[in-house]
Amino acid sequence: MRLRLWPRSLAWRTTLIVLAGLAVVQLAGLTIHALDRRDLIRIAEAQEAATRVMGLYRVVVLTPPEDLVARVRAMNLPPDMTVVLSDEPPGLGLVRVPVEIQRILRLSMLLVPLPQPLRPRESRILWDEQELRVVIGMRLPDGRWLSVSEHPPPPRLLHAPGFLAAFALMTAVAAMLLVWAARRLTAPVRVLAAAAERLGRDVNAAPLPETGPSEVVAAAAAFNTMAARIRRFVADRTFLISAIGHDLRTPITRLKLRAEFIDDDELRTKFLGDLQQLETMVASTLQFGKDISGSEQPTAMDLPALLRTVLDEAADAAPDQPAERLSYDGPEHLTIQARPMALKRAIANLVGNALLYGGAARVRLLPPPSGERPPLLRIEVADDGPGIPPDDMQRVFEPFHRLESSRNRETGGTGLGLPIARNILRAHGGDVTLANRPEGGLVATASLPV
Numbered sequence: 001m002r003l004r005l006w007p008r009s010l011a012w013r014t015t016l017i018v019l020a021g022l023a024v025v026q027l028a029g030l031t032i033h034a035l036d037r038r039d040l041i042r043i044a045e046a047q048e049a050a051t052r053v054m055g056l057y058r059v060v061v062l063t064p065p066e067d068l069v070a071r072v073r074a075m076n077l078p079p080d081m082t083v084v085l086s087d088e089p090p091g092l093g094l095v096r097v098p099v100e101i102q103r104i105l106r107l108s109m110l111l112v113p114l115p116q117p118l119r120p121r122e123s124r125i126l127w128d129e130q131e132l133r134v135v136i137g138m139r140l141p142d143g144r145w146l147s148v149s150e151h152p153p154p155p156r157l158l159h160a161p162g163f164l165a166a167f168a169l170m171t172a173v174a175a176m177l178l179v180w181a182a183r184r185l186t187a188p189v190r191v192l193a194a195a196a197e198r199l200g201r202d203v204n205a206a207p208l209p210e211t212g213p214s215e216v217v218a219a220a221a222a223f224n225t226m227a228a229r230i231r232r233f234v235a236d237r238t239f240l241i242s243a244i245g246h247d248l249r250t251p252i253t254r255l256k257l258r259a260e261f262i263d264d265d266e267l268r269t270k271f272l273g274d275l276q277q278l279e280t281m282v283a284s285t286l287q288f289g290k291d292i293s294g295s296e297q298p299t300a301m302d303l304p305a306l307l308r309t310v311l312d313e314a315a316d317a318a319p320d321q322p323a324e325r326l327s328y329d330g331p332e333h334l335t336i337q338a339r340p341m342a343l344k345r346a347i348a349n350l351v352g353n354a355l356l357y358g359g360a361a362r363v364r365l366l367p368p369p370s371g372e373r374p375p376l377l378r379i380e381v382a383d384d385g386p387g388i389p390p391d392d393m394q395r396v397f398e399p400f401h402r403l404e405s406s407r408n409r410e411t412g413g414t415g416l417g418l419p420i421a422r423n424i425l426r427a428h429g430g431d432v433t434l435a436n437r438p439e440g441g442l443v444a445t446a447s448l449p450v
Ligand SMILES: Nc1ncnc2c1ncn2[C@@H]1O[C@H](COP(=O)(O)OP(=O)(O)OP(=O)(O)O)[C@@H](O)[C@H]1O
Pocket: 284, 349, 353, 354, 357, 358, 383, 385, 386, 387, 388, 396, 401, 402, 403, 404, 405, 406, 412, 413, 414, 415, 416, 417, 418, 419, 442
């Protein structure tokens, strides 16, 4: 599995970019601070060293010469400090310390109070490169040299009490603020996505609230205008379909009455048969219009119970079919949110087609494939018929589109079954697809949100 470092969500991307920027700025700030601190530390250390060395010098210079050696030996020196008394000045193999440090040291040495005659007559400040020590030599009033050498402590640039803790706390607070701000800023995008999804399922979904920052208000207003236009468009179309269907009913009834007066028996039967078909088409068309308008409210319902009812009714309608042609395979109970009447019509259309064109209807209810977003249940309706040529697979979903094979059948329908089923399932947030089975026959797969 590939490690994904670049997050997908806008909020996390924004957070990551700003955090990276913040880290660079913080690092630059820290470096400046550390450099500044290094100089300060150097000065402070030099002053401290000078005071220490002068303290020693003072003890030495105030001790009578006969006691001096014993006194130096008895001195309680820090472990990294050595004191040497000699006649020669220190200097062999040593380098001079940079002038600015020398200056600080000398100045600090001058500040230590001592009577003028006791002050060092000469001094040398040197650096022992091999042992990494500072050596300060001072000439005593009697002409001998007192050399004190010590390790300067390693510079601790970032060490200040609480500094790192404060730094970490600051970074953590900034990161938290960032995450919060980024999530807040991208929230309208999520709201918009959810609203678009809702609109796809239900054109009559509630409009978006037009509140918040000006950009969000503008986007919400544009979205609401678009939704209103779609609603009007759907309503106009539905109205047109219903109006035509409705107005056709009266002339068809009149024609039926008049057909009764035709004397020729054969002609009359054909005439009435055609009119009957016309009436069915009008009824389906009206139903189609009703389904689009989505007037039924979703409720909690048991899906397997609905599937079994559809199969029972199909068996009742075709008592001559062997019972094993109709079967259900799946859980006993499963509650979903749906519009029961509409969903029943959609499934009944699929089962009806399977029986009519495929001579069987084997229904299976399957759980959503793992990892699917959003999870969709599958309802498969399989038959043993000829299937559908791949070129016609999409076209059979167009209203009134029927294949040649079914056109000549006496029991031919209107060609609205599949479009109605697809319409209903899409309004539920699902869909329906067709596929030819490798072993023969067609399988219609309806998907539905859990
Ligand atoms: N299971 C199937 N096997 C083979 N062909 C099918 C199957 N289901 C549908 N078809 C083809 O798709 C066409 C369209 O189906 P659709 O259900 O939309 O209309 P219909 O069954 O002809 O009429 P209606 O369902 O409105 O009474 C059918 O006429 C038929 O040719």
